[in-house]
Amino acid sequence: MTPEKLIQKQFEGFVERDLDKFLSCYKEDVGLYHFPENEPFLQGMEAMRINYTDVFDNSPNLNVQLISRMVFKNKVIDREIITNRKEVKYREIVVIYEVEDGLISAVRYIS
Numbered sequence: 001m002t003p004e005k006l007i008q009k010q011f012e013g014f015v016e017r018d019l020d021k022f023l024s025c026y027k028e029d030v031g032l033y034h035f036p037e038n039e040p041f042l043q044g045m046e047a048m049r050i051n052y053t054d055v056f057d058n059s060p061n062l063n064v065q066l067i068s069r070m071v072f073k074n075k076v077i078d079r080e081i082i083t084n085r086k087e088v089k090y091r092e093i094v095v096i097y098e099v100e101d102g103l104i105s106a107v108r109y110i111s
Contacts, residue, residue: 003099004069007076010097010104015064017056023048027103035096035110059085067092074099 001009006025013022026048031040042051056062061084070077076097083090091111098106 001102003074003076003097004071006099006102006104007069007078007097011064011066011078017062019049019052019056022052025104027100027105030104031106033106033108035108055085 010022010025013019013025023045026045028045029043030045030048032042032048033040042048063083065081065083067079067081069079076099078095078097079092080095081090081092082088085091094110096108096110097104098108
């Protein structure tokens with residue numbers, strides 16, 4: 001699967017709130033980072049499962065809109081608008097996904 005198709009699959013899993021589909025796109029030791037930090041704020045599959053179970057369960061009107069997508073080698077860069085995520089009504093972000101061995105190994109958020 002190409003990096004772009006992998007990111008599209010995880011995007012669809014997020015939109016559908018299909019936790020298994022969403023998480024199947026990530027490496028076991030995935031790290032999530034706030035750009036430009038070098039230390040992850042979330043690390044590993046168990047932390048991802050806990051975090052996104054909470055997000056999906058407590059955001060009944062959650063929505064995401066893909067504004068643009070760019071692919072550069074093993075990186076996919078999305079510009080997204082997320083609405084109704086728990087306490088955050090609106091957030092525009094840039095997300096940089098890094099793909100290794102067919103799975104997402106790192107995610108960097110710029111907001």
